[in-house]
Amino acid sequence: SYVLTQPPSLSVAPGKTASITCGGNNIGRKIVPWYQQKPGQAPVLVIYYDTDRPSGIPERFSASKSGNTATLTISRVEAGDEADYYCQVWDNITDSWVFGGGTKLTVL
Amino acid sequence: EVQLVQSGAEVKKPGESLKISCKASGYSFTKSWIGWARQMPGKGLEWVGIIYPGDSDTRYSPSFQGRVTISADKSITTAYLQWSSLKTSDTAIYYCAKVGTTPVFFDYWAQGTLVTVSS
Numbered sequence: 232s233y234v235l236t237q238p239p240s241l242s243v244a245p246g247k248t249a250s251i252t253c254g255g256n257n258i259g260r261k262i263v264p265w266y267q268q269k270p271g272q273a274p275v276l277v278i279y280y281d282t283d284r285p286s287g288i289p290e291r292f293s294a295s296k297s298g299n300t301a302t303l304t305i306s307r308v309e310a311g312d313e314a315d316y317y318c319q320v321w322d323n324i325t326d327s328w329v330f331g332g333g334t335k336l337t338v339l
Numbered sequence: 340e341v342q343l344v345q346s347g348a349e350v351k352k353p354g355e356s357l358k359i360s361c362k363a364s365g366y367s368f369t370k371s372w373i374g375w376a377r378q379m380p381g382k383g384l385e386w387v388g389i390i391y392p393g394d395s396d397t398r399y400s401p402s403f404q405g406r407v408t409i410s411a412d413k414s415i416t417t418a419y420l421q422w423s424s425l426k427t428s429d430t431a432i433y434y435c436a437k438v439g440t441t442p443v444f445f446d447y448w449a450q451g452t453l454v455t456v457s458s
Contacts, residue, residue, distance in 0.1 A: 262444070264439075264443070264445075266445075268384075273450055273451050274384065274434070274436075274445075275448065276439075276444065276445065276448075279439060279444050279446065317383065319384075319444065320443075321442075321443040325401055327386060327388075327398065327399070327400045328386040328400070328443070329386065330383060330384040330385060330386060
């Protein structure tokens with residue numbers, strides 16, 4: 232089955248840039264949405280169709296992908312960005328969706 | 340405005356059955372997929388499956404196939420997730436979510452339902 236690999240944690244100082252990676256076989260050929268989940272809350276979609284942001288999501292959130300890696304980038308990180316972030320793809324082989332293991336972003 | 344509201348927390352014993360619900364509003368229920376994800380205590384998200392209420396076409400994660408049943412009632416715009424025989428390992432928060440225009444992501448999520456299975 233398809234596997235998505237994310238680093239378990241990432242720490243960034245306020246005002247700096249956070250880059251959260253998501254590794255998967257030929258992920259560059261797949262649509263990769265990203266979700267943010269704050270403690271005790273439901274997930275929220277922050278990126279869809281690879282680079283598009285839903286209304287209400289700041290422009291500071293962007294994404295890219297190439298080869299076997301997709302990346303969520305959060306510019307000018309704020310304390311309110313502290314959350315778990317998940318990537319996800321559709322696996323056409325099993326016709327099912329797969330989530331990455333999640334990355335806990337800590338703002339120092 | 341899209342709204343998804345799930346049923347309340349449940350406490351069950353192993354072997355019991357359960358059906359939780361997700362009431363949808365604010366969009367055309369029969370023209371969008373809707374689905375479920377699981378989050379075990381302290382763990383990440385897992386995709387359970389999705390259903391297209393228009394024709395009840397349903398897709399399951401291989402990990403959940405045969406363990407749960409996803410259904411939908413068009414007349415009351417409500418989706419369901421049910422178990423016939425719960426296990427303690429089913430203890431988790433279950434989220435209902437609406438699928439985007441292309442069925443490869445969830446664009447709106449409900450608040451989640453905590454299911455606790457304990458003897």
